[in-house]
Amino acid sequence: VYPGYREGCTVNIAGKNFGAFDNQFLKKFPSWDNYVKSSYRFLDPSSCHVDWKNDTEAPNLKTCLQRNGIVKEISHNAMEDAFDVVLAFRSEY
Numbered sequence: 001v002y003p004g005y006r007e008g009c010t011v012n013i014a015g016k017n018f019g020a021f022d023n024q025f026l027k028k029f030p031s032w033d034n035y036v037k038s039s040y041r042f043l044d045p046s047s048c049h050v051d052w053k054n055d056t057e058a059p060n061l062k063t064c065l066q067r068n069g070i071v072k073e074i075s076h077n078a079m080e081d082a083f084d085v086v087l088a089f090r091s092e093y
Contacts, residue, residue: 011036014043015085016061022078045088064088 015022019042026032046058049067059067061084062074068091075081 009037010039012039012041012043014045014089015082016044016046016064016088018042018044043089045085049088061085061088065091 013023023038023042026036044058045061045064049059049064051059051067060074061081062072065072065084065088068088070087070091072084074084
């Protein structure tokens with residue numbers, strides 16, 4: 001098929017708003033499913049950083065980072081945001 005592609009390999013994707021936002025754009029790429037088979041389950045760092053007593057909604061990425069003592073602006077650049085998501089998970093676990 002394609003170099004590096006492993007038949008039957010499915011990945012779990014982590015990202016802030018990936019399931020509801022980013023994934024919709026990626027599905028529009030021709031042959032996206034030929035390159036990446038993603039699980040229908042997505043990991044969102046807000047589930048690890050929600051304050052169940054005080055939050056009225058799931059926290060955004062900036063708040064997730066702040067709750068781990070990381071104060072920075074969110075770029076809304078796909079690659080930088082992906083690294084910030086990893087940072088949010090790594091800070092929590």
